Amino acid sequence: MVSCFFKGGKVTAxxxxxxxxxxxxxxxxxxxxxxxxxxxFTFTVQGMEFLVCISKAPDTTTRIAFTDGDTRFNEEGxxxxxxxxxxxxxxxxxxxxxxxxxxxxxIAAVGGADCDPILRKxxxxxxxxxxxxxxxxxxxxxVAAEIAAYAKGQSFDAxxxxxxxxxxxxxxxxxxxxxxxxxxxxxxxxxxxxxxxKAVMTRETALGIEKISVGxxxxxxxxxxxxxxxxxxxxxxxxxxxxxxQVVAAQGAAPGTRIERFALPDEKAGxxxxxxxxxxxxxxxxREEAKVI
Amino acid sequence: MxxxxxxxxxxxxxxxxxLEAAGFAAGIGEAVAVVSGxxxxxxxxxxxxxxxxxxxxxxxxxxQLGRLVSAAAEHEGASLVVCAQDHLGKSIAGRxxxxxxxxxxxxxxxxxxxxxxxxxxxxxxxxxQVKGATDNLVITxxxxxxxxxxxSGATASxxxxxxxxxxxxxxxxxxxxxxxxxxxxxxEAELVVSAGRGMKGPENWGLIEDLADAVGATTACSRPVSxxxxxxxxxxxxxxxxxxxxNLYIAVGISGAIQHLAGVNGSxxxxxxxxxxxxxxxxxxxxxxxxxxxxxxxxxxxxxxxx
Numbered sequence: 001m002v003s004c005f006f007k008g009g010k011v012t013a014x015x016x017x018x019x020x021x022x023x024x025x026x027x028x029x030x031x032x033x034x035x036x037x038x039x040x041f042t043f044t045v046q047g048m049e050f051l052v053c054i055s056k057a058p059d060t061t062t063r064i065a066f067t068d069g070d071t072r073f074n075e076e077g078x079x080x081x082x083x084x085x086x087x088x089x090x091x092x093x094x095x096x097x098x099x100x101x102x103x104x105x106x107i108a109a110v111g112g113a114d115c116d117p118i119l120r121k122x123x124x125x126x127x128x129x130x131x132x133x134x135x136x137x138x139x140x141x142x143v144a145a146e147i148a149a150y151a152k153g154q155s156f157d158a159x160x161x162x163x164x165x166x167x168x169x170x171x172x173x174x175x176x177x178x179x180x181x182x183x184x185x186x187x188x189x190x191x192x193x194x195x196x197x198k199a200v201m202t203r204e205t206a207l208g209i210e211k212i213s214v215g216x217x218x219x220x221x222x223x224x225x226x227x228x229x230x231x232x233x234x235x236x237x238x239x240x241x242x243x244x245x246q247v248v249a250a251q252g253a254a255p256g257t258r259i260e261r262f263a264l265p266d267e268k269a270g271x272x273x274x275x276x277x278x279x280x281x282x283x284x285x286x287r288e289e290a291k292v293i
Numbered sequence: 294m295x296x297x298x299x300x301x302x303x304x305x306x307x308x309x310x311x312l313e314a315a316g317f318a319a320g321i322g323e324a325v326a327v328v329s330g331x332x333x334x335x336x337x338x339x340x341x342x343x344x345x346x347x348x349x350x351x352x353x354x355x356x357q358l359g360r361l362v363s364a365a366a367e368h369e370g371a372s373l374v375v376c377a378q379d380h381l382g383k384s385i386a387g388r389x390x391x392x393x394x395x396x397x398x399x400x401x402x403x404x405x406x407x408x409x410x411x412x413x414x415x416x417x418x419x420x421x422q423v424k425g426a427t428d429n430l431v432i433t434x435x436x437x438x439x440x441x442x443x444x445s446g447a448t449a450s451x452x453x454x455x456x457x458x459x460x461x462x463x464x465x466x467x468x469x470x471x472x473x474x475x476x477x478x479x480x481e482a483e484l485v486v487s488a489g490r491g492m493k494g495p496e497n498w499g500l501i502e503d504l505a506d507a508v509g510a511t512t513a514c515s516r517p518v519s520x521x522x523x524x525x526x527x528x529x530x531x532x533x534x535x536x537x538x539x540n541l542y543i544a545v546g547i548s549g550a551i552q553h554l555a556g557v558n559g560s561x562x563x564x565x566x567x568x569x570x571x572x573x574x575x576x577x578x579x580x581x582x583x584x585x586x587x588x589x590x591x592x593x594x595x596x597x598x599x600x
Contacts, residue, residue, distance in 0.1 A: 060532050060552045064418040073415075084533045141396055144387065163383075166416050166532055166555075170399035171378070175355070175387030184462045185355050187384040190526070200466065204527065205380050206301065206308065206478055211467035218462075221383070224519070224534055225526040256396025256430075260409060260422040265558065271565070271575045276584025279593035282564065283600065285580060290562045292541040293484070293508070293600070 048103035050094035051156040055165045056118050057083040066262045082118045085162025088229040089222035093192055094160050095126045104128040110135055110143045123240035124232035135250035144176030145253030163188055163221040178219040190225035294322035297366045299376035305333025310377035314434045316341040316442035318375040327365040329353050339449035341442050347454035354463040359388030364456035378433035386433045395429035402438040416532045416555035436481045437538050476511040484510035485539040491546015491586055495523035500590045507597035515547045531556035546586045549574025
């Protein structure tokens with residue numbers, strides 16, 4: 001439940017600041033007089049609406065290989081999963097808030113029909129609706145433009161992403177979506193709560209953990225600490241089969257970059273073992289041979 | 294080519310990651326730096342090849358910083374913007390790219406080869422050569438990867454830069470305080486001492502702290518250790534934690550699962566201490582000690598102290 005107090009008739013509410021992509025009129029808001037103060041009111045926002053962006057990623061144990069003259073990732077035999085940051089942190093936190101306060105969680109992916117299994121997985125974990133924007137994205141610019149174009153016509157309170165995908169690792173999409181929608185981007189957020197009608201978050205910065213708040217809509221990229229992984233149960237898996245999975249046409253956004261070639265790192269030359277009784281020898285090697293200390 | 298380097302400052306000085314980004318930009322073309330807020334002298338920027346610094350307003354949020362940087366690029370007629378792929382870079386590089394209708398190549402690890410930029414993909418398990426497909430381009434550089442250019446001792450000139458930045462939308466409730474106990478933050482750390490379940494319990498971390506102190510390193514841990522709460526989440530390095538690339542990574546009691554290796558295999562030198570000679574981590578290590586951490590680590594700490 002999101003509570004908000006106002007006095008003298010002046011509303012300082014989350015919905016008083018209407019973000020560009022929240023077109024709704026704030027329906028589902030109940031006003032109820034508090035017992036102890038005639039001028040103080042609490043209203044409950046029933047219907048937090050989150051858009052969680054998810055991406056298809058190779059399982060974390062995948063041995064990476066390339067094909068077509070090292071220009072394409074070899075997907076043969078690869079198990080695909082929901083990108084862990086999107087699933088464990090962004091999706092689960094959105095579900096926790098909606099379970100406590102009401103509302104819904106919509107998941108969106110930009111991709112072909114091969115993304116449907118991961119959308120069903122996210123529905124099995126508890127998301128209410130899925131949207132697949134039908135495109136074969138080449139880079140972050142394209143993904144962000146498509147997500148933003150979809151979100152513009154909707155009424156989401158916040159858009160949650162993982163901090164990066166484990167295949168391309170750019171951490172680029174959340175800030176791009178935020179700029180398209182002209183809202184703040186909270187990168188590397190480690191917690192999200194609502195208090196006094198505002199979203200309160202902690203995020204990692206170069207100086208440590210910072211606590212911040214945002215009044216209107218925002219985009220967030222979720223890092224570890226935000227929530228704990230959830231394993232879907234049989235009931236969730238059955239329910240996911242009948243939940244809506246909408247396929248929408250892409251806007252035709254263009255990519256801004258092109259991958260020319262992939263390469264695998266050079267193999268290590270082999271480990272040099274040092275006697276456990278003589279760690280001083282290791283220190284000597286690090287100083288004189290490796291020259292790192 | 295004219296480029297803009299966005300610089301984050303700490304106490305008026307450019308951060309190390311920002312100096313690397315500035316040096317990278319200066320290596321490509323005529324680079325002009327942009328900073329937000331106070332600067333002590335030229336913040337160390339002249340010495341890495343920057344001749345002019347545009348100084349914008351301070352206390353800006355990510356949206357305002359995006360406007361500042363893209364306005365600076367427009368002002369200078371720059372088609373390339375460079376910043377560090379650090380916490381702040383991840384908040385604003387994408388914004389600048391959208392504002393400039395530019396492709397974004399994030400986390401570049403070496404100097405470019407013509408217009409080919411090399412970056413890590415698949416969490417460090419591979420690299421990709423990437424080209425821009427737009428007239429403008431935004432590049433972010435991975436901290437502690439590019440290397441610092443040799444200091445020239447030159448000084449940059451400072452010019453005030455004013456532009457329409459819009460309203461601040463993010464309120465800071467509690468300012469950040471260092472979570473690394475005065476040590477370098479993990480993504481920028483040159484020396485890292487990390488430990489895993491082999492330490493048997495959080496009460497034994499004093500041994501790891503002592504070793505880290507003797508080395509002058511930042512401490513880190515494996516995923517199981519942060520998941521069971523022995524260590525804070527922000528110390529977790531690996532595929533689903535933080536990817537690091539220190540000069541020296543010492544791993545104690547970590548078996549070396551493929552997900553852990555993905556986050557640390559950018560390290561220049563890896564040392565593995567494990568009592569199991571079959572631990573997969575030894576295959577990815579440069580130096581190793583097969584032995585019990587509880588015997589080896591205190592001796593190693595003494596050896597570092599004796600330097």
